[in-house]
Amino acid sequence: MHILFKFMMKNIFEKKLRFVLIVFSIAVATAMTFASMGVSNSYNEMILEKMKAKVGDADLIIYSNDKNKSTFLDRTEIENEITNNKAAYIFDGEGIYKSDNNILKLNIKGCEIEDLNKISSIKLIGSSDEGLSLKDNEVIISNNISKKLNLSVGDNINLKVEGKEITAKVKNIAINKGPFLESAGEMNVIIDNKGLSKLLSREKLITSVLVNVDNKENIEEYKSQYKNNLPNYDIKETINKEDLQNRVKQFTLPFYLMLIIVLIMAGFIIYSAYKVIIIERMAVIGTFRSIGATKCSTNIILIIESLIYGILGGGIGLILGIPILNYLCDSTNVLKSYGVETIVKINNINYIYSFLLAISISFISSIIPIMNSSKISVKEIILGTFSENKRLKLGNLVLALIFLIIPTIYLYKYKFTGVFLISISCPFLIFIGAALICPYFMKIFSYLFKELYRVFLGNLGAIALDNISSSKALINNVVLLMSTLSAVIAIYVASNSVSGLIITQYEDMNYNFKIQGSKLKYAKDDIYNLDYVNNYMEEIILNGVEVKDKDFDIKRLEGIEEDKFLDFYSNVEIYDDKGGLQDEILKNLQSGNNIIINNILAKKKNIEIGDKIQLKIEDKEIIYNVIGFVKGDYINNLGVALVDKELLKEYISIGYENNVLIKNNNTYDVTSNKLKEDLESYNLTISSKEEELKVDLQENEGLMNSLESFSLMALLIGSLGIMNNLMVSFMYRKKELAVLSSVGMSRFQRGYLLLIEGATIGIIGGILGALEGIFISNFIEDITYSLDAYLKVEISIKLVVLLGALGAILIMVASIVPIIKSSKLSIVEEIKYE
Incomplete structure (x- = not known):
């Protein structure tokens, strides 16, 4: 041993x-x-x-509901109820910061900093956060804002809050985490609530309470208790774990x-x-x-x-x-x-x-x-x-045909079942079926083209093709290249389709600017009176709306202005089962709790016109009547359903996304900063369509680049495996090559033989891999559909050809190693026992 x-x-x-x-x-x-x-x-x-970012480690958040006469909270009433848990009493305000070069939306949080720090930890730059305190006009700002506005500890900063100009003093600068996570165009500031009320010459106000429950297992119990004992307030969990x-x-x-x-x-x-x-x-x-x-x-x-x-x-x-x-x-x-x-x-x-x-x-x-x-x-x-076993088994052929036929039948007859296991199984069946049928394909290819090879490449071409069809090691190279390449193509097709969808989505949305903010309802008249505004549409968006007693959610519920919707969204089709006009179906949303469902969701869940669905909006359960369907790339991907905006407002209190889309007149050259200046008193977030498109593309680019890197790594190690298989085949045939060399085959001819084998494997593997990749890519729509995120696939033939060519080139490069080995073949050593 x-x-x-x-x-x-x-x-x-x-x-x-x-x-x-x-x-x-x-x-x-x-x-x-x-x-x-x-x-x-x-x-x-x-x-x-x-x-x-806004709630820290809090488990529950309390704010006023529509039963309360005021939007502000009674601290004493709440304190008496939540005596056993830590709490932070907060005033969430808005304002604006304006300088010669910057206009930023201000999010100002008034609180007792010691209480907030226990729930939402604040990490300071250059000093300990122990004993953190604020008083009077002292504020904490983020490190990003400090650098952007060139502010240091001790500097004064002018802010506009509730229509009043106030001067704050920078007490601390915090790391950009927790309450200091800021979106582009915004700045977050924390100030002592009592100090803020003095600066604004008003009493101290509270808009929300963050509650940290000591025993995490009893969150639901506390939530139910607070709801019963505080009927004028809404109590919600801060994080939806599901x-x-x-x-x-x-x-x-x-x-x-x-x-x-x-x-x-x-x-x-x-x-x-x-x-x-x-x-x-x-x-x-x-x-x-x-x-x-x-x-x-x-x-x-x-x-x-x-x-x-x-x-x-x-x-x-x-x-x-x-x-x-x-x-x-x-x-x-x-x-x-x-x-x-x-x-x-x-x-x-x-x-x-x-x-x-x-x-x-x-x-x-x-x-x-x-x-x-x-x-x-x-x-x-x-x-x-x-030697290696060259027999082909009939059972493998039968299995291969079954594995390829099942996905084909499913694709053309039963597509969009919505069952993820079926959707994801089909590509793997193709993957296995293609690998199993490859030896039989190579036998047929050799039979059909052997004489053609002999005509154009000589006898060595015919021998090379015969070797490929009879050698398991060489056939495995075709399988390896085909399988790896198909996976790479599927990933790249998905990546291109996502980018294409995002670009198409923005092309189909006919607006120039999007405005968001809690004070939009007060700003509408001023927006419409701006000379450069041609039209605008208000939207209310609720994400992840639960459908009661069903196994699905409405991913995106949009409250819309029916008469403007089709002006702002093109390439969208709205229909019912009676052939009704789009405008009429939309108008019917105003006549009650009616809803238009995206056609992908309707098909997946067998929803028909006239069906009733019960939506859970905040703590209310509202029954909606399905009056139509809507389809479009953007609509289907986001899982959109449409309802009337004004009716939806009756069921929601605060915390919903409120947008206004603006079309400007072509005669004006308008920028986001121009809109911010004209609407600065409303503290709104304003972005152009181009800015939003850039952000969306960047967010998806990272994910797709990572997946592409994975797939290219698979192709790289696949090519190494192919090189190894070429060596396996060469070693099995060393004696055969030695015999041929003993009767006149030169080193050049041996190399030429191996090169023909490598090139044939590369070309056939590249073509089959491209075809398999296209076949598998057709299931991407079905897989995303089963995940409630429908993606329409666009297959770029140019991309498929380029990747197929890359695979073929890698095989030709990999064949260099056995060619070099063959040049050193010793005839005497290999046939000395013959």
Whole structure:
């Protein structure tokens, strides 16, 4: 056993290139696994950071409802009720900051800073936050605003709040976290509530209360208690945990799907590399077995070798996984525009899972060639008569046809079932079916084109084509390229479709500026009276509206102005089952609790005209009557449903998104700053359509770039596997090539033969991969539909051709290694026993 172990170690370090190939493949798989698991936790933390920006660690928020005569809260009444829990009493105000170069919307929070700091931790720049205090006109500002406005501790700053000019003094500068997460064009300020009331010459007011429940298991119990005892107030949980989990699941799903492809590629590489290792060592293994070594002992040594590769690859993969995770987290941080810094959260258990996966994939991928080698007799080894099995099994053909036919029937007959498991299973069936049918395709291709190859490429062309159709190792190269390329194409098609959808969405929205803010209702007349405003439309948007007693939500409920909707949204079709006109169907929204549902949701949930659905809006349950359907790329992707704006206002209190879309006259050159100046007294957030398009594209670009990086990594390690398979095929045929060389084949002709094989594999694999990629891409619509985020797919033929060509070129480059090896072939060494 000691001799066998020394032999193993000697061989590991002699074959440095193969050692690097196997360890690199395992390292990549480990790093990608570690990064995929880590990005889920990190994204969860970033979403939580955004959700906690206004509420910190508070579990409940209390504010006035429509039963209360005032929008302000009675502190004494609430204090008497929530004696057992920590609370922060807050005045949320708005204002404006204006200088020569900047106009910013001001969000000013008046509170007792000690209470707020217990619930929403404030981290200061350059000083401890212990003993944090504010008085009179002292304020805390963010580090970003400090740099932007060139403000330091002790500087005065002029602000406009409730129509009054006040002068505040910068007491502290805070890190951009928690209450100091700011969107573009905004600034957040914290001030002592008593000090603010003095500056504004009014009494101290409270608009909301943040409550931190001591026992987290009793949140629902406290919420119910407060609702019963404080009927004039609304009490809500600050964070919707179910919504958070759904967002994280939808975000991380593509990474795990791509990871499966990477793991398959890595496993295939290790499998093919081990076939090369065993073929090379077969003579020595035969010698050991002829002098007493058992099959078990030689197998154990080979298994130990595979575990060594797994341990080394796993260790390197964990080191590589950390920068990859950092890159993924940063590139997929869709909240940068809101001031959320990239958070990288590493769970220690992920190190263990990833390392165990590295060892497992190395062991599982190597065990098949190891066990196959033990079946070869000593006589076959010594005489060199062993070879790969070239028989094709009829069962594989039947299975391949079934796996390809099922998705085809589903695609053309049963598409849009809305069942995720069915939608995601079809691409994997195609993936497996294409791999199984590939050997039969190559046999047919060889039969049809063998003579054509002979005419244009000579006898060597015909021999090369025959070799490909009969060699499992070479056929596996076609499978490997085809499978990897199809996954890459599907990812790139999805990426292009997302970008295309966003651009189309904004092209179909006919407005120049969007205005948001709580005081929009007071500003409408002034907006319309501006000379450069041609038209405007108000919208109310509620996200994630629960449908009572149903297994779905309305993702985006829009309260609209019916007579203006089609002027601001083009390429939108509204219809019913009676052929009614679009304007008439829209107008009917005003006649009661009527709703128009997007056609994708209606089809998925079998909703028909006249159906009743009960929506939970805040604490009210309202029954709506379905009077029509709406379809359009933007509508379907966001899951929009339409209701009347004025009727919707009756059911909501505060906390909803209120937009005004503006069309300006073409004769005026209007900017966002011009609108901000003219409407500065209303403290509104104003953005142009171009600015919003840029932000949306940037937010999606990071995610898609990360997925594209994953797919290209799969293509890279796939090409390494192909190079290895070319070596496997060459080693199986060394004796055959030596015999041909002994009867006149030159080194050039051997290289030419291998080059034809590589080029044929590259071209056929590239074409089949492109076709398979297009086939799989047709299921992207169905997969996104099942996830309630319909994406219309646009397949760019130019992109498919470019990726197919890239795959073919990689194979031709990979074929250089066996060509070089063939030039060093020793005829005497290979046929000395013949």
